[in-house]
Amino acid sequence: MVSHPGGAEQGKAKGGSYPYLVATSGDLTTVVDLDGYFLYCSAASQGAFGWEPDELVGEREDRFAHPDDAPTLLSRRSERFHLGLVTTSYRFLRRDGSYRWVEATSRRVTTEGADVVVSTVRDITERQERAALLELRATTDPLTGVANRTVLMDRLEQGLRRLGRSSGRLLVVLYLDLDRFKVINDSLGHHIGDDVLLKMAERLTGHLRPADTLARLGGDEFVLVAEGVTDEAAAIALANRIIEDGRRPFRVDGDEFSCTMSIGVACTADYQHNAEALLSEADLALYRAKDRGRDQVAVFDEEVRTTAVSRLATERMVRRALDEGRIVVEYQPIVDLKAGHPVGAEALVRIRDLEQRLMLPGSFLEVAEETGLLIKTDQVVLADAVKQAAAWRARLGAKFAGVAINVTARHLADSEFRQAIFEHLEANAVPPGDLQIEVTEQVLMEASHSAMTGLRALRDLGVGVGLDDFGTRYSSLAYLRQFPLDFVKIDKSFVDDVVIDPKVRAIFAAIIVLSHALDLTVVAEGVELPDQGQVLIDLGCDRAQGFLYARSGPPEDVDSLVLAWPSPPLRAP
Numbered sequence: 001m002v003s004h005p006g007g008a009e010q011g012k013a014k015g016g017s018y019p020y021l022v023a024t025s026g027d028l029t030t031v032v033d034l035d036g037y038f039l040y041c042s043a044a045s046q047g048a049f050g051w052e053p054d055e056l057v058g059e060r061e062d063r064f065a066h067p068d069d070a071p072t073l074l075s076r077r078s079e080r081f082h083l084g085l086v087t088t089s090y091r092f093l094r095r096d097g098s099y100r101w102v103e104a105t106s107r108r109v110t111t112e113g114a115d116v117v118v119s120t121v122r123d124i125t126e127r128q129e130r131a132a133l134l135e136l137r138a139t140t141d142p143l144t145g146v147a148n149r150t151v152l153m154d155r156l157e158q159g160l161r162r163l164g165r166s167s168g169r170l171l172v173v174l175y176l177d178l179d180r181f182k183v184i185n186d187s188l189g190h191h192i193g194d195d196v197l198l199k200m201a202e203r204l205t206g207h208l209r210p211a212d213t214l215a216r217l218g219g220d221e222f223v224l225v226a227e228g229v230t231d232e233a234a235a236i237a238l239a240n241r242i243i244e245d246g247r248r249p250f251r252v253d254g255d256e257f258s259c260t261m262s263i264g265v266a267c268t269a270d271y272q273h274n275a276e277a278l279l280s281e282a283d284l285a286l287y288r289a290k291d292r293g294r295d296q297v298a299v300f301d302e303e304v305r306t307t308a309v310s311r312l313a314t315e316r317m318v319r320r321a322l323d324e325g326r327i328v329v330e331y332q333p334i335v336d337l338k339a340g341h342p343v344g345a346e347a348l349v350r351i352r353d354l355e356q357r358l359m360l361p362g363s364f365l366e367v368a369e370e371t372g373l374l375i376k377t378d379q380v381v382l383a384d385a386v387k388q389a390a391a392w393r394a395r396l397g398a399k400f401a402g403v404a405i406n407v408t409a410r411h412l413a414d415s416e417f418r419q420a421i422f423e424h425l426e427a428n429a430v431p432p433g434d435l436q437i438e439v440t441e442q443v444l445m446e447a448s449h450s451a452m453t454g455l456r457a458l459r460d461l462g463v464g465v466g467l468d469d470f471g472t473r474y475s476s477l478a479y480l481r482q483f484p485l486d487f488v489k490i491d492k493s494f495v496d497d498v499v500i501d502p503k504v505r506a507i508f509a510a511i512i513v514l515s516h517a518l519d520l521t522v523v524a525e526g527v528e529l530p531d532q533g534q535v536l537i538d539l540g541c542d543r544a545q546g547f548l549y550a551r552s553g554p555p556e557d558v559d560s561l562v563l564a565w566p567s568p569p570l571r572a573p
Contacts, residue, residue, distance in 0.1 A: 027120050028049070028102075029044070029120055030121060033114070033116055036060050036074075037058060037059065038058065038060075040057065041057060050095030062074055065090050065092065066090065070090075072088070072090060073088060077117075084107065085105060088103070088106065089101065090104070100125045101124050101127075101128040102122060102123055102124060103121070103124045104119045104122075106120075139151045141215070143197060143216070146205065146222070147215040148215060148216065151213070152215035152225065155213040156173070156278060160271050162227065162271075168230075170232070170235065171229075172225070172229045172266070172267050173225055173279060173281075174223065174224040174264070175263065175264040175265075176224065176262070176286075177261060177262050177286055177290070178246075178260075179295055182220075184257070184259075188255075192253060195253060199250050200261075207224070212224060213225040232267050236265060240297055247295075261295070262286055262295065263286065263296075263298070264286030264287070264289055264297075265282060265299045266285060267299075267300075282300060284304050284307075284308045285298045285299055285300040285304055287308075288304055314367040315368075315371050318364050326353075327351060327377055328358060329348070329350070329380070329381050330347075330348050330358075330553055331553065331558050332348060332553075333545065335543060336543055337536060338542065341562065341565045342400060342558070342562050343399065343400060344404065344436070345402075345403055345404070346405075346438075346545065347384065347404065348361065369408060369410070375414060375417060378411060378417075382421065382424060383424055385405050386435060389402070389428070390428040390429060390430045392555075392559075393430070402435075402464070403435060404437070404438050404464075404466065405438070407439055409451045410451075412439070412451035412452070412454040413451040414454075418454050418457065418458065431462070433463070435463050435464065437465055438466045439465070439467065441469065441470065444467070444483050459486070464487065465484055465486050467487075467488045467489065468489045469489065470511070471491045471494050471511075480515060486520065487520055488511070488523070489523045489524075492546075494524075495524050495525065495527055495546070496526070496532075498532060499529070499531045509539050512540050513540075521543060522541050522542045523541075523543040527544045533549075
């Protein structure tokens with residue numbers, strides 16, 4: 001270190017003049033001249049920083065400041081010379097080469113005819129570390145270490161403001177969601193799910209440029225903000241690169257994983273655009289990507305906006321229908337093909353609109369599920385179905401005593417919904433076997449551990465469990481053995497071709513044989529033509545429902561149908 005000419009000698013000579021400035025605490029007390037050279041350092045310098053006082057005297061104080069903090073210390077020097085009490089925080093060099101955060105409280109004084117600056121230097125490292133930790137927690141995702149929503153929205157706002165100072169460039173938001181991550185999380189455990197998220201966050205970070213921001217909004221949702229993108233094509237190219245990178249297998253805890261993802265893209269060149277709106281647009285585009293089958297990119301446009309407005313209107317309509325009691329339950333009879341008469345019915349939800357027309361579930365069910373309204377809607381269906389099961393058993397006897405309802409994975413995982421089933425059965429004195437729940441292949445494949453536990457609990461109670469729409473998705477016959485089932489429903493798409501396509505008929509026959517071997521009842525749905533009904537009888541199908549037998553309707557229509565049903569069963573002449 002270079003000493004101030006004459007500084008060391010001057011400081012040592014005058015050392016005896018400064019003891020009255022030293023506090024009794026363990027804080028370091030220093031005296032510097034107007035050029036910033038140490039004239040005096042108290043003995044605390046050795047204990048706190050490893051320097052003997054004589055090693056500091058004659059050196060410039062900024063030489064002991066961290067290189068990043070030295071400019072701040074120099075800029076505050078003039079303030080200390082002209083203002084009253086001045087406080088400066090910076091990192092002070094220890095003799096071992098490490099740094100400690102200090103807070104120097106300084107004041108200019110005149111002593112022995114000279115103007116000097118006297119400072120009390122306190123070690124605040126622990127305080128700074130606590131503050132840094134709090135700031136880290138406030139601005140980063142605790143699991144992955146990337147930014148959180150607070151930082152994301154700030155970066156979006158800054159990016160929009162910068163658009164006003166540039167031209168021909170876009171601010172781009174990529175809303176990313178890992179496909180079917182819930183299956184990994186629920187089936188293998190949250191610790192494996194967390195490791196997968198860490199690995200994916202690491203890969204996403206690899207696509208960032210210096211000005212870009214990656215944030216995690218929670219769960220398996222990430223958002224990437226990219227500034228200065230040339231055009232929409234470049235944004236889509238970035239999204240596709242990320243998807244391609246995500247497909248590469250990686251290992252977690254000894255197992256190999258591969259995660260596809262869906263990405264919604266929103267772009268703007270308008271600095272007056274709203275940050276929340278831009279994020280929402282990317283989210284809406286993500287919905288489109290998922291609707292199209294996942295593992296792809298979708299871009300926000302006016303069509304997406306129109307769809308979003310329609311979804312919002314549908315959500316409001318469902319909420320209003322729930323509030324006003326306009327949820328209607330219709331029933332479609334299920335016919336026993338061997339006994340020759342209806343043996344039960346499927347409960348189907350409808351909404352009566354303000355013009356008294358009945359809206360079919362295809363127009364509102366998806367939105368109801370996405371918005372969490374399906375639980376409330378199906379509570380109405382459940383209550384009505386169990387009540388009708390009790391009424392039909394009382395009026396029609398045991399030959400007609402089964403009501404089926406459709407449930408989702410969310411229903412099965414919802415302990416309150418399962419409890420509602422128990423309570424309705426008990427309150428209406430309905431045997432559990434008179435109620436059947438139908439779940440789709442997709443629901444079973446994506447069901448969480450809690451959902452499967454709920455499913456088994458219902459079956460253990462005696463409630464019937466069936467696999468609905470079999471053949472529409474994964475179509476693996478192994479599912480008939482893997483899951484706790486009592487019956488399987490063959491989808492209408494198979495029934496449509498069972499007469500005209502020998503291959504479909506062969507598949508249908510194989511499903512029936514296997515199901516019977518597993519002691520499962522086979523139900524065909526969507527039967528509309530007499531030829532279809534006859535083929536089903538010939539193949540040994542147990543039950544069927546569809547327009548050939550009856551359309552859905554109110555409970556009294558079912559009563560009339562059962563009482564008037566012909567016997568023996570329908571057969572070819």
